[in-house]
Amino acid sequence: MAPRLLHPLAGQQARPEDLYSKEQITAWYTNPQGELKPVKNGTSGHRGPVGPGFSDRHVAAMTQALVDLRHEHGTFGPVLPAALRDRPLGPVVMGKDVRFASDLAQETAIEVFTGNGMEVLIHQGGRSTPTPVISHAILTRVARGEKVEGVIITASHNPPEDAGYKSNGLDGGPNTNTKPIDEKSNYYLEHPAAIKRMPYQTAIEKRLVQPVDLLTPYVRDLGTVVDMDLIKKERFAVTPLGGSANGYYEAVNDLYGTQIDVVLAEPDPASSHRTYDWDGKLRGDPSSRYVMMAVAGMRERLRVSFIGANDNDADRFGGEDTTGILNPNHVLCVLFDYLAAHRNFPAAMGVGRTIGTTHLLDRIAARYGRPAYEVNVGFKHYVAGLQAGKYVLAGEESAGVSFPRRDGSLWVTEKDGIAAVLLMMEVMAATGKEIGLLYQELEKEYGPYQYEREDRPARPEQKARLARLAADPGQVKALLAGKKIAGRTIERLAIGDGVKVVLTGGVWVLKRASGTENIIKDYREEQGESLDTARKASLEISAYLGLE
Numbered sequence: 006m007a008p009r010l011l012h013p014l015a016g017q018q019a020r021p022e023d024l025y026s027k028e029q030i031t032a033w034y035t036n037p038q039g040e041l042k043p044v045k046n047g048t049s050g051h052r053g054p055v056g057p058g059f060s061d062r063h064v065a066a067m068t069q070a071l072v073d074l075r076h077e078h079g080t081f082g083p084v085l086p087a088a089l090r091d092r093p094l095g096p097v098v099m100g101k102d103v104r105f106a107s108d109l110a111q112e113t114a115i116e117v118f119t120g121n122g123m124e125v126l127i128h129q130g131g132r133s134t135p136t137p138v139i140s141h142a143i144l145t146r147v148a149r150g151e152k153v154e155g156v157i158i159t160a161s162h163n164p165p166e167d168a169g170y171k172s173n174g175l176d177g178g179p180n181t182n183t184k185p186i187d188e189k190s191n192y193y194l195e196h197p198a199a200i201k202r203m204p205y206q207t208a209i210e211k212r213l214v215q216p217v218d219l220l221t222p223y224v225r226d227l228g229t230v231v232d233m234d235l236i237k238k239e240r241f242a243v244t245p246l247g248g249s250a251n252g253y254y255e256a257v258n259d260l261y262g263t264q265i266d267v268v269l270a271e272p273d274p275a276s277s278h279r280t281y282d283w284d285g286k287l288r289g290d291p292s293s294r295y296v297m298m299a300v301a302g303m304r305e306r307l308r309v310s311f312i313g314a315n316d317n318d319a320d321r322f323g324g325e326d327t328t329g330i331l332n333p334n335h336v337l338c339v340l341f342d343y344l345a346a347h348r349n350f351p352a353a354m355g356v357g358r359t360i361g362t363t364h365l366l367d368r369i370a371a372r373y374g375r376p377a378y379e380v381n382v383g384f385k386h387y388v389a390g391l392q393a394g395k396y397v398l399a400g401e402e403s404a405g406v407s408f409p410r411r412d413g414s415l416w417v418t419e420k421d422g423i424a425a426v427l428l429m430m431e432v433m434a435a436t437g438k439e440i441g442l443l444y445q446e447l448e449k450e451y452g453p454y455q456y457e458r459e460d461r462p463a464r465p466e467q468k469a470r471l472a473r474l475a476a477d478p479g480q481v482k483a484l485l486a487g488k489k490i491a492g493r494t495i496e497r498l499a500i501g502d503g504v505k506v507v508l509t510g511g512v513w514v515l516k517r518a519s520g521t522e523n524i525i526k527d528y529r530e531e532q533g534e535s536l537d538t539a540r541k542a543s544l545e546i547s548a549y550l551g552l553e
Contacts, residue, residue: 012285016298019287024275025166030105034060034168044070044190046183048383050171051190052160055106059168062197063190064110064158067170068117069200070189071097071156074182075123082154082174083182086147089175095151096124096215098142100134101158102249102317103272106168107133110158112205114170119208120201126153129216133249133272135319137421138223140177144417145222147175159249159318162290165276178388178418224256229410231427233261235434242266242309243426244300246289247273248317253423265430268303268312289316291323291422292404294330310439313426321404322425326433328441333404334363334456335444336429340406341366341398342447343432345373350397350413357387357399360502361515361528365447365454366400381502382517388418402458402528454511455536456529463525467552468518471525474550475503475518484549491542506546514543516552525552
C-alpha cells in the first residue's frame with residue numbers, strides 16, 4: 006500500500022467504549038432517526054449504517070421488492086433456466102453473518118417472505134451461514150429441479166455498526182439484476198403500508214420457516230474441491246475472526262480427520278475480539294495486517310507454519326505464514342499456478358481477474374497455454390463464466406476467489422473463503438513449502454511485480470467527473486490522445502468500471518470512484534523493483550483527466 010496516515014489505534018485490541026451493544030443496534034434498527042437513505046445495491050448488495058442506512062423498513066422494502074420480482078419474472082435474479090420456467094416458485098434459502106443487526110434483519114425478511122406466502126429455509130439452531138454455503142445450497146437444489154433462490158444478510162468485512170442485504174438468483178451468484186430491486190425497494194420505503202408481513206412467531210407456527218442443515222452438505226462436498234487426504238497429513242490453524250465460518254473448520258476436522266486448530270472460534274457480533282484496521286475501524290478484512298493482529302503470535306504458540314482467516318460472511322480469505330501476512334494478489338498467483346500444474350483441467354480453462362488485480366496472473370496463464378480474462382470489479386461478473394467452466398481460478402485483489410471442483414465441474418458461483426483457505430493448506434501440504442515462499446519462487450521466474458491500492462479522499466465533484474469519464478470512452482481517449490504517460494506509451498485503455506490505463510513495460514493505473522464514500526480508489530502495478538513510474542503515471546493521468 007502507499008504510505009498513509011495510520012490511526013493511533015491501528016492493530017490494537019478493541020476498546021469497550023467503542024463497541025455497540027445489542028440494545029443499541031436494536032434501537033437504531035427498529036427506530037431509525039432522521040431521514041432514511043435510499044436503497045442502492047452496489048457490487049454486492051445494499052449496505053449502510055444501522056439506522057438511517059439499514060433498518061427494519063429498508064429490509065422489509067427490499068424483501069417485498071424481491072417477492073414482486075419473483076412473481077413477475079419467476080426469479081429476482083438475472084437468469085431463468087428454460088428447465089425451470091414452468092416450475093412453481095420454491096423456497097428462499099437465507100443466510101446471515103453474526104452481527105446483531107443480521108439477526109434482526111433475518112426476522113424482518115422472514116416476516117415479509119412468509120407474509121407473501123413464500124417458504125424460507127434457514128440453518129437449524131439459528132446459527133449464521135456463510136455466503137458460499139448459500140450459493141452451494143441454491144445450486145444443489147436447482148440441480149434437482151427446484152426453483153430456489155437465496156438472500157444473505159451481511160455487510161461482509163464492514164465494521165459492526167454497518168449491515169447489509171444481498172440476493173442470489175437461480176444461478177447461485179451475486180445478483181446483477183439490481184436496478185429493479187432498487188426502484189421497487191425505494192417505492193416501498195416511501196409506502197411501507199403496501200408491504201405484506203406476517204408476524205414472525207406466526208410464520209414459525211405455520212411452518213413457513215423450515216430449519217435445515219446447510220452446513221453438512223457443504224462440508225461433505227468440500228472433499229470434491231480440495232484434497233483432504235493431503236491436508237490431514239499436516240497441522241494448520243485458522244480463525245473465522247468471530248464470523249460466520251465458526252463451526253465449519255471443526256466440522257471439516259470431524260468429517261475428514263484433518264488437524265486444523267481453530268482460534269477466536271466463537272461468534273463475535275460486537276467485534277470485541279477484533280483489532281482496529283489502519284483507519285481505526287473494526288473491520289473484518291483478513292488481508293489487513295492490522296486486522297490480523299487479533300491473532301498475533303497464535304501461529305507461533307500453536308507451532309504451525311500457517312494460520313488462515315476469513316471475514317464475517319466467509320467469502321474472503323487471508324492468512325499468515327512465516328513470511329508474514331499474505332498479500333491476496335500473491336495468494337491468487339500461487340493458487341492459480343498450483344491448480345494449473347496439478348489439476349487436469351481442460352486447456353481452454355483460463356484465469357479470471359478483476360480489472361484491479363495483478364497482471365502476473367496473465368504471465369502465469371501464458372506459461373501454461375491458458376487464456377486470461379479481465380472483468381469489472383464485483384464477483385457477479387464471474388457468474389456466467391463459472392457456470393460455463395471458463396475458469397481454473399477466478400479472483401479479485403480484495404481477497405475473493407472461486408475455483409471448480411477437482412474434476413473441473415462447477416463448485417459455487419460466489420467467492421468462497423473457506424475453500425480458499427483449505428486450498429492454501431493443500432498447496433502447502435503438496436509442495437512442502439509455504440505460500441509466501443512459493444510466491445518468491447514465482448518472482449524469480451517472472452520477475453518482481455510491485456502493486457498498491459490507495460483510497461484517496463475526493464470531493465464530490467471529482468467523483469462525479471470520474472463517473473462521467475467512465476461512461477464516456479470517447480472523451481477519455483480524446484484527453485489522452487498522443488500523450489506519453491511517465492515517459493511511456495499507452496498500450497490499452499479499459500473504460501467503464503473506472504478508467505484503466507495500461508502502459509508499455511508492465512505499468513498500469515486504474516482509477517475507480519467508491520460507490521458509498523467520497524473516495525477515489527487508485528490501483529497501480531509496475532513490473533520491476535519499484536512503483537516510481539506507476540505513481541508518476543497516476544499523478545499525470547489525474548492531471549490529464551481533470552481529477553486534481
